[in-house]
Amino acid sequence: MTEFDGELSPAFEILEPATWRAPIIFNSPHSGSVYPSEFLQASRIDLAALRRSEDSFMDELIGDLCGRGFPTVRVNFPRSYVDVNREPYELDPRMFTGRLPSFANTRSMRVAGGLGTIPRVVGDGQEIYRERLAIDDALARIEALYKPYHRALRRLINQAHQTFGTVVVVDCHSMPSIGVSRDEPRRPDVVIGDRYGTSCASLLPDRVEETMRRLGYSVGRNKPYAGGFITEHYGNPASGLHTIQLELNRAVYMDERRRERGPRFAQVTTDFAHLADALASVPLGDLGPFQAAAE
Numbered sequence: 334m335t336e337f338d339g340e341l342s343p344a345f346e347i348l349e350p351a352t353w354r355a356p357i358i359f360n361s362p363h364s365g366s367v368y369p370s371e372f373l374q375a376s377r378i379d380l381a382a383l384r385r386s387e388d389s390f391m392d393e394l395i396g397d398l399c400g401r402g403f404p405t406v407r408v409n410f411p412r413s414y415v416d417v418n419r420e421p422y423e424l425d426p427r428m429f430t431g432r433l434p435s436f437a438n439t440r441s442m443r444v445a446g447g448l449g450t451i452p453r454v455v456g457d458g459q460e461i462y463r464e465r466l467a468i469d470d471a472l473a474r475i476e477a478l479y480k481p482y483h484r485a486l487r488r489l490i491n492q493a494h495q496t497f498g499t500v501v502v503v504d505c506h507s508m509p510s511i512g513v514s515r516d517e518p519r520r521p522d523v524v525i526g527d528r529y530g531t532s533c534a535s536l537l538p539d540r541v542e543e544t545m546r547r548l549g550y551s552v553g554r555n556k557p558y559a560g561g562f563i564t565e566h567y568g569n570p571a572s573g574l575h576t577i578q579l580e581l582n583r584a585v586y587m588d589e590r591r592r593e594r595g596p597r598f599a600q601v602t603t604d605f606a607h608l609a610d611a612l613a614s615v616p617l618g619d620l621g622p623f624q625a626a627a628e
Contacts (some may be wrong), residue, residue: 340367340369340370341367341369341409341410341478341519343409344408344409344410344477344478344481344482345406345407345408345409345410345414345481345482345485346406346407346409347404347405347485347489348399348404348405348406348407349399349404349489350399350400350401350402350403350404352402353402353403353404353493353496353497354402354403354613355402355403355416355497355501355608355612355613355617356493356494356496356500356501356617357403357405357500357501357503357613358405358406358489358493358500358501358502358503359395359398359403359404359405359406359503359505359609360405360406360486360492360503360504360563360567361388361392361395361405361406361407361503361505361506362390362406362408362412362417362418362425362482362504362506362507362563363386363387363388363391363408363412363416363418363506363507364387364388364389364390364391364392364393364407364408365407365408365409365410365411365412365414365466366384366387366409366411367387367409367410367411368380368383368394368411368414369410369414372414375462375463375464375466375525375596376461376462376463377453377460377461377463378459378460378461381553381592382455382459382512383411383413383455383461384411384592385455385456385457386411386412386413386452386455386456387411387412387413388412388422388505388506388507388593389507389583389587389592390507390586390587390598391505391506391507392405392407392446393602394426394505394581394586394602394605395505395605397602397606398605398606398609400403400611401568401610402463402613403609403613404489404493405450406485406486406489408482409521410478412452413452413455413461413577414451414474414478415450415451415474415475415478415479416448416449416450416451416452417451417478417479417482417483417563418504418561418562418563419443419448419450419562420438420450420562421450421479421480421483421560422434422436422437422438422450422475422477423437423438423441423443423444423449423450424437424438424444424449424450424451424471425439425444425449425451425453426438426487427453427465428451428453428462428465428466428471429465429466429467429471430466430467430468431468431469431470432468433468440442447460450471450475450479451466451471451474451475454494456509457513458513467503469531469620476589485568486563487567488500489569492504494573494574498573498576498617498618498622499573499574499575499617499620499621500573500574501533501537501575501576501577501612501624502563502567502568502575502576502577503576503577503579504521504560504561504563504564504576504577504578504579504613505579505581506558506579506580506581507580507581507582507583507586507587508520508524508557508558508579508580508581508582508583509583509589510582510583510584510589512557517557520553520557520582521551521552521582522545522550522551522552522581522582522585522616523541523545523550523552523553523580523581523582524552524553524554524555524556524557524558524579524580525538525541525542525550525552525553525554525555525577525578525579525580526554526555526558526559526560526564526577526579526580527554527555527559527560527564527577527578528559528560528564528565528568528570529555529559531565531568531570532560532564532565532568532570532574532575532576532578533568533576533577534570534575534619534620534621536615536619537575537577537612537615537620538554538577539576540611540612540615541579541608541611542554543611544607544608544611545604547606548604548607548608550585550604558578558580559578560576560577560578561578562580563576564576564577564578569624570621570623571621571623572621572622573620573621573622573623575620581601585601585603586598586599593622597605600617
């Protein structure tokens, strides 16, 4: 895997405070902007088009939170190269030469849409690759990038869970201000995803919505984004494991066309600090783990 050593080193970064203020982890899995040269050479579209899939600058918006006592996680490689917010083997057989492993999930809705673990398209539907990829190359990306990231995230989650008895992962994303479909209503400033109430205790999205509305943001829930693999996989509220996804409208903090930080960038960074403080004020006893009721 030496091809990953230089350009993608480190592939991801975990910033952990000397003292944890609360068992709350802020994660940015889609803000990576380090594009390997071999990936750019294999792509039929240019860098500007590839970057449309990025949650640009989201890692910076949460970057100051470590200094306030909250661990943060950021992925440096782009989601168009490997998407860690998918199952490990959501693979589209049309993309590859060679036999896919028998355990690959080739039939998910995300694969059908071209947005598997190794994406076929970028966010606006443009095909990424000129030619089919060797399946061994795809599996190498998963082994070298996807799996180490999830091992590290799992260790961090387990560390918090063992220390505090509970943990909250805030999975931070951004969304285009306008949807692909013209029928979609205007998107709010923030969309909270909790897998329709299954990935975290209800008081957490309630606290997020209350805080963000008080700060002047419009807020929606679960539409058009209810949460991806990370939200679903790591959320087990009965065991005190909570995950919540935040989708921030890009028009709030950046110029989407120029891909530059907007005039409200500093204020949004401050507002994320207020949100972290609000979540830290939730009593740990209200977050479980919870015993099943006796029959």
